[in-house]
Amino acid sequence: MMSQPVVHITNLNLKYQQKPVLTDLNWTINRGENWVLGGKSGSGKTSLAKVMVRLQNAIGEVNINFNPNSTLPKQALFVESWYQFKNLEGVANFYYQQRYTSQQAKDTLTVHAELVGYGKENSLHFDDVEPILEALNFATFASSQLIELSSGEHKKLQLVKALWLKPQLLIIDQPYTGLDAGSRKNLNTLLEEKSAEGVQLILICNDAELPSCLNRFAEIRDGKLIEVDSIATVESTYNSQRQIPDFLKDSPVYASNSLVKMVNVNISYGDKQVLKNINWDVKAGEKWLLQGHNGSGKSTLLSLVNGDHPQSYANELYLFGSKRGSGESIWDIKQHIGLISPEFHWYFDANSTVWQSIASGFYNTVGLFQQLPYTKSTQVDELVEYFGLTESKNELLSTLPLGKQRLVLLARTIIKNPELLILDEPCQGLDGQQTQYFNQLVDELCSNGMTLIYVGHFESQLPTCLEKRLLLEKGEVKSVENINLEILN
Incomplete structure (x- = not known):
């Protein structure tokens, strides 16, 4: 039996x-x-x-x-x-x-x-x-x-x-x-x-x-x-034949050639040192891959760049040409940056619609609290169409599958054509075709002069435009090197 x-x-x-x-x-x-x-x-x-x-x-x-x-x-x-x-x-x-x-x-x-x-x-x-x-x-x-x-x-x-x-x-x-x-x-x-x-x-x-x-x-x-x-x-039928919207073809306007500069940066929580003597210079137009084991300090490093870490002021840190703590607000910093990370996704307002979520990227908010002018509304519509989200645009973000939620937040990240794009594990939750599609988009955006910091553990899931790598180990810079992913891939 x-x-x-x-x-x-x-x-x-x-x-x-x-x-x-x-x-x-x-x-x-x-x-x-x-x-x-x-x-x-x-x-x-x-x-x-x-x-x-x-x-x-x-x-x-x-x-x-x-x-x-x-x-x-x-x-x-x-x-x-x-x-x-x-x-x-x-x-x-x-x-x-x-x-x-x-x-x-x-x-x-x-x-x-x-x-x-x-x-x-x-x-x-x-x-x-x-x-x-x-x-x-x-x-x-x-x-x-x-x-x-x-x-x-x-x-x-x-x-x-x-x-x-x-x-x-x-x-x-x-x-x-x-x-x-x-x-x-x-x-x-x-x-x-x-x-x-x-x-x-x-x-x-x-x-x-x-x-x-x-x-x-x-x-x-x-x-x-x-x-x-x-x-x-396994089949996947993701349409990647759409043309990138024209407003994303314009090169960003840089106020400074140095976007991020860290001089002997240290971050500690009590006795625990998370970052130790970090020196890093990100110049306009550079494409960086940030890597390191889990717990090596990558998220903390990015929180300094994005203006979110309260210990920024205790360190020698320059963002977009200004020393941190010289009168700029956190919103001044965020205006230059498009960010996606798993942590940001956790805390995002899931009660916004797809359209509102993308539009909120203009104002760096976690929901849309004001009416958009016509030009900006048109740009949101173009990006909704580009990402294949037209049928879902009036649905709540929280009702979508995880992969589609991530695409919505990726669209939000690039809506203002930022000078610096910070993509921390951006392809989590995407299927293989969506990942390939998104990384092609990143390559195209970066060919127009955008600066990129990309965190990714899977070597096979990276955009080919990356040219420099910063490797962290236990809170310290282990190596900085030039790479060519077009050859590696």
Whole structure:
């Protein structure tokens, strides 16, 4: 007699705002099968996972049969693509600059306290989590407040908890988001170990470097689950034939040849030094790649450039030709900059429509609070069309799939044709075609003279225009070098 399938889904139907997402979807997962669920952004992958773990309602049957003979928890755990944390009062309404304001950072738990609470809640032994912390290079973050963590560090915390719990069924949405190359490799080893111990895996991603225990591949196409031979065969039909709007073809007007200059910059939180003796000069028109392991100080460095860090004034820092603290406001600085980062996405006003979100880029706000003049309105319309967002322009940002939300914020970033474009992991949540499309756009924008600082861990997902690289290690500049990604790619 054959054993029951672990997961049996029959005729699953889900609509979102009257639009079909899943249509008569069927899926059977047998014991020993570890699946990759890939495909286009917005095809319904995350929705399907949420239905499986009862976080979302749908019509149809979902049966999960846990192994009664296994010592692992009889649980199906879903690890979301983003980590949602709260302050000590149980509230999650943080604002962007708050993560750099050390006094307010004491509002949230430390990593250690969060793990202690999680261990007690799930009757886990603390000794068992230490090898996982070491493998993901996360042991040194024990005393860090949750609000101080970057997106890659938050992803690590999610993964540590999931791997520590070892549920019978583990579904991870975008497992590699924000992780450096070493952490990705170590994560794959950990996943293989847990699989060997009886954890069945479903990874939602389009990544090529996967654990060897992954043996089945599928995508969602027209609301149905389609099994494919490998992740490389997943279809994506993103239209990248549109012409860049004319207003983005103009070269930015630079007030100074030096956009960013740091002289022996140091940043500390108490006894913890995050940046040490940083010297960096970014000149007009240069295209920089900023890299370093998770926790190397990249986010803090960018917060200085963007005017968000309160310790800017205690350092010798020049932005757009003016010494920081010489009378300029934070809004004067932001007028020169277009920024996208995972952290900024977390704190963005999700109750704005797509159109309003893009338009707010003119005023550096997290929502649109004033009427746009005709010329600016036309530019928003052109960018909505260029990014293929016309059908969604009046929808709330929060109702869109993660990949489309990211495209909206990318459009917001470039709407004012800024002198300096800061793109921190801009392609998180985008599928392969969207990533390629966006990086082609970056190359085109930068050919018109825009200055670029780009943070990216995946060498295969970078624009080819990058020409210089700053590598950080433990808060110090490890190397500065010229690169040519056109040759590398």
